[in-house]
Amino acid sequence: MARAATPAITALLAAEIPHEVLRYHHDPLVDSFGDEAVRELAGVGGVEPEQIFKTLVVALPKGLGVAVLPVGYQLSLKAAAAALGVPKATMAERAAAERSTGYVAGGISPFGQRKRLPTVVDSSALLWDRVLCSAGKRGWDVAVHPQDLIKLTGAVTADILAT
Template sequence: MAGKGTPGTALLAKQRVPHTLHSYEHDPRAASFGLEAAQALELEPARVFKTLLADVDGSLTVGIVPVTAQLDLKALASAVGGKKARMADVAAAERATGYVAGGISPLGQRKRLPTVLDTSAIEFATLFCSAGRRGLEVELAPDDLVRLTNAVVAPIATA
């Protein structure tokens, strides 16, 4: 896919991880970028995951949850041995990851951050997450996502 490369897709290629890129026409007016991706690609929303950043005891931490859920900040903090978490400032998240909000990929981030993947992800043979650009999703096995991000798998999503 010429012109579609991101640090996340470069990492996947370098590590020779089986994956498939899926692009769609992003609407900047979309209320939820994740739900927009699920709808545009005709996917079960529970298989589409969003990458969120939180400040856990002063350190940025990545939480990856289904687009149909919210990030349970207390559970995220607990999963990384922290006490208190709050959503990270958007500018701080963009600086740390090198990606624009709404297109933050858990893969190929500028800084290696502690990462937690919601347990619901392991129910699927493959999941979808941002490939590093709005309108570009990557499909890969949850085990590969865990390995590449050194993620902890824990229940961090809430309805």
């Protein structure tokens, strides 16, 4: 198999998961990566903003975890901790998140991380026939069926949006 552009795409290909890579122009001056993805991708091919998910790395009492949720919402750290079976979660430091996943902030994908981390996907993903998340590079997203996202990452699903 030819080398894929990112470890995320390599993981999807290796697992034979149907996916579509969507690229958009990433402005290097923008540091609100999820908002940029929504601006660039919402409305393209019928994509709704709520289908575009972000990947956040959280610090757990013993290591790191991943929360995948729609870009336009904030994460409930309490709900994420409960879903991952720990008493507490905080946002991971950027350097720790990048080191653990092998991706740079703004391009952290739930797929193809250096080490598989405990993952929770917001249950709203199940409302869609496909969701978009980072393909492992700023300006690249990948569309997958939510069940494939859950299966490949070994995720649990839970309501993890802050109210």
